[in-house]
Structures are given as C-alpha cells and as structure tokens.
Amino acid sequence: MKKTPERIELLAAEYVLGSLKGQARRRFERWMMESARVREEVWYWEEKLGHLGSQAEDRPPPVSVWRGIEARLWPAKAANDSAGRWLWPGWSLVATAAALVMAVVLVQQPQPQLGERLSGAIVQADLADPLWLVSGSDAARGLKLRPVAATAAQTGKDYELWIVPQDGNPVSLGVIPEGNTYQVTLDDETRALLDRSRTLAISLEPVGGSPTGAPTGPILHVAKLYEL
Amino acid sequence: MAIETSQDELLALLLAVARKDRQAFQRLYEQISGRMFGLCLKLAKQQDLAEEAVQDAFVQIWHHASEYHNDRGAPLSWMMTIARYRTLDLMRSRKARATDGDGPLDRVEDHREGPLDRSLRSAGEQALTGCIEELSDVQRDSILLSYYRGMTHDELAVALSSPVGTVKSWVRRGLMALKRCLER
Numbered sequence: 001m002k003k004t005p006e007r008i009e010l011l012a013a014e015y016v017l018g019s020l021k022g023q024a025r026r027r028f029e030r031w032m033m034e035s036a037r038v039r040e041e042v043w044y045w046e047e048k049l050g051h052l053g054s055q056a057e058d059r060p061p062p063v064s065v066w067r068g069i070e071a072r073l074w075p076a077k078a079a080n081d082s083a084g085r086w087l088w089p090g091w092s093l094v095a096t097a098a099a100l101v102m103a104v105v106l107v108q109q110p111q112p113q114l115g116e117r118l119s120g121a122i123v124q125a126d127l128a129d130p131l132w133l134v135s136g137s138d139a140a141r142g143l144k145l146r147p148v149a150a151t152a153a154q155t156g157k158d159y160e161l162w163i164v165p166q167d168g169n170p171v172s173l174g175v176i177p178e179g180n181t182y183q184v185t186l187d188d189e190t191r192a193l194l195d196r197s198r199t200l201a202i203s204l205e206p207v208g209g210s211p212t213g214a215p216t217g218p219i220l221h222v223a224k225l226y227e228l
Numbered sequence: 229m230a231i232e233t234s235q236d237e238l239l240a241l242l243l244a245v246a247r248k249d250r251q252a253f254q255r256l257y258e259q260i261s262g263r264m265f266g267l268c269l270k271l272a273k274q275q276d277l278a279e280e281a282v283q284d285a286f287v288q289i290w291h292h293a294s295e296y297h298n299d300r301g302a303p304l305s306w307m308m309t310i311a312r313y314r315t316l317d318l319m320r321s322r323k324a325r326a327t328d329g330d331g332p333l334d335r336v337e338d339h340r341e342g343p344l345d346r347s348l349r350s351a352g353e354q355a356l357t358g359c360i361e362e363l364s365d366v367q368r369d370s371i372l373l374s375y376y377r378g379m380t381h382d383e384l385a386v387a388l389s390s391p392v393g394t395v396k397s398w399v400r401r402g403l404m405a406l407k408r409c410l411e412r
Contacts, residue, residue, distance in 0.1 A: 009404070009407070010400055010403070010404065013400075013403040013404070013407065014399065014400070014403065016309070017371065017374045017375055017399070017403065018312075018313075018316045018374055018375070018378055019374045019379075019380070019381060019384075019399055021320075021380060021381075040299065043299050043300050043301060046300065046301055046305060046306065046309045047300070047301025047302065047305050048356070048406075048407075048410055049309075049375060050301055050302065050304070050305025050306070050308055050309050051305065051356060052356070052372075052375050052376070053263075053267045053305065053308035053309065053311075053312055056263055056266035056267035056270050057266040057270070058262040058263055058266055059262055059265045059266040059269055060261065060262045060265065061261055061262070061264075061265040061278075061279060061282050062279065064279070065261070065265070065279050065282050065283055066254075066257060066261070068279075068283045069257070069283050069286045069287060069290075072283070072287050073287060073290055074250075154287060154291070155284075204291075218291070
C-alpha cells in the first residue's frame, strides 16, 4: 500500500483512536518505524485525542497498584517494604550460601595453578542484594551467572549478557534465562577478551535477544570482574 | 490528588524520571495515577484490567521517560496515551481468549442509557474545544465510543444498529472533519 499523505493522515487517526486493528495496525506500526512523517502524524493525533483522555474522572487506584509497580521495578525494596517478609529469609539464605561458597573457595582452593578465578556481582545502586553473582574459572572455561535479586525482564523483553571488550563492539554471551543459573562456555577468543577487559554488560532486548548482534536496547548494567 | 497539575510541573517530573529519580517518579504517580486509572476504567470497565494497565503504563513511563519530547504533545497526553494503548492491548488479548463461541453481540455491553452517556459527550465537547460539535451525531458518537470504550468497527455497528461499512465511514469522515476544524 502506498504512503499517500491522505492515507497517512487517515490511518494515523484511526491508529490513535484504536479502530485500526489486526494486520492493518501492525502494517501501520511498520510505517511508523520507517517514516518520521508518519510518526509526526501519529503524535499529532495522540496530542489532540489525548485531551479526551485528560477529561476522564479522577479515580485513585488501590494502593496495590503502586506496590505492584515498585515490585516490578525494584524487587528487593518492595519485598522489604511490604508483605513479602517471607522472601527475606530466602534471600539471606542465598547470601549466606554465597558467603560459604566464597569461604570454601578461599580456604580450599588457593592453588594458582588451577587457573585464575574471576568473580563479581551485577549490582544496582539502590539495592542491597546483587542482581546476579558472576563467577568464572579458567579450568572450566566457563562463566556462571547466578540470579540473586534479579527479576524477569518486562513482558516481551529478555536480558542479554555481553562482554565489553577494551575496544571494539560488545560480544554477545546470549540471553539470560529467567530464574536459573546461566552458564556459558567461552572459547579462547572470548575468554581472552574477557580476561583483558574484565567487563560484562546486560542490555534489555526483544525476546530471543538482539536481532542485530549488537545491543539494541538500553544497557542496564555494567560490571567489572575481579580475580579471586 | 491534585486535579490541576500544570503541564510544566509534569514536564519537570518527567525529566527527573528520565534521570531515574525515584522520588520524582512517585510524585508523578501521585499526580496522575487517578486520572489515568479513571481513563483505563472507563475504557475497560474492568477493575483488574484497568489496574494492570496502569501498572504496565507506569513501568513503561519509568523506562521510556527519556524518549518524551515536545513533538509528542503535552506530557499528560503522552502518558495517558501510553495507558490507553496498554488498556486496548489488554482488552484485545482478553477478548481474543474469550471469543470462542461468542458472537459479537455477547461482547457488547448493556446500553440502557443509550450508546453514549451524557458524561462522555460533555467530556468530548470540553476536550476538543467545540470541534466535536461540528460533527454529525453519528460521527461524534462513533469517535467517542471508539476512544472511550475501545469499540471495534463490528461492535460500533451493533451499538449503533448500522452496517459495518457505514460505521467505518462515519469514523473516518468524522476524524478528518475534526482535523480540519482543529487546524482552523
């Protein structure tokens, strides 16, 4: 279908109104991605018809709505603040377990010939618990990412793990599965990159990971690893 | 809940949210969640769906506040639009699940007061500064029912007892007439 000005004008209006449906709606969304002119027309209607929205009656939503937003954006804080008290012991157990593991590693495994161990945590400034704990060993040629306070990405999105090299483009280490420990085996080349930069990043991507091979969504976290 | 929050104040809050200021985000929520929930509820007529839509909308606002710019209209319209699209999406996905065996008639609400109650009509009049009055009754009703009730062409056809093709052209001609009037 050709993008004539009349058609853009009409379809944009119907898109914003909501009466453009199904296949036609998806096709029009592609037009929006392709053309600034189409986007501007959509914004025009969003602005005009938006005034209808601001006429709606004020109806304060129940408190649970705000709690839900907090729980989705800042999971640990919400668990602290609200009824999720039973979650706490669970998390402290994880933390204790992590501390024990570290202690065991430090006491039993200091032999350097086993190879360097890289370790680190992906943290968020406002959270007490790390989102993920990272560990890697030369011997196993692997990198492990264990979720602690991490939650699922928003609907329709996935978290993708990257090595950020000292120079050059990030190298994907794949999509992080929800809830489980994620383990990747590094080949010599990626291992060398990580050894040099010691930097990982996590970005928000469409489900299944970046379609382009480079991060397309926002970089949510960057973490520096250290030697244990 | 502040009824009259100035757009300047909302803009300042939105900019702070773009910088990941959580206090500003909470304040923004306090300022507009009432109006947003009112709109979602009007559209969905289902408490739980409206609650989910408001939640989703605010999560999106948190992540995408930095994408807001002037061309996208007033900050309030932009945020209300996010909530409205989300509500329509949720309504559609629920309908798609509940459709098996239901004819379109079963999915249209009860219209004891007629398809368009008075409050909707006056809301439309205030918002579009007189331009809505220039439309014919059927054009105006089909646009406001689409906007506030999220009705499809099929549902409009049932609600307004007219063929789908006719309803479609009311919506289209109405929108174009509205634009001509708003541009004057």
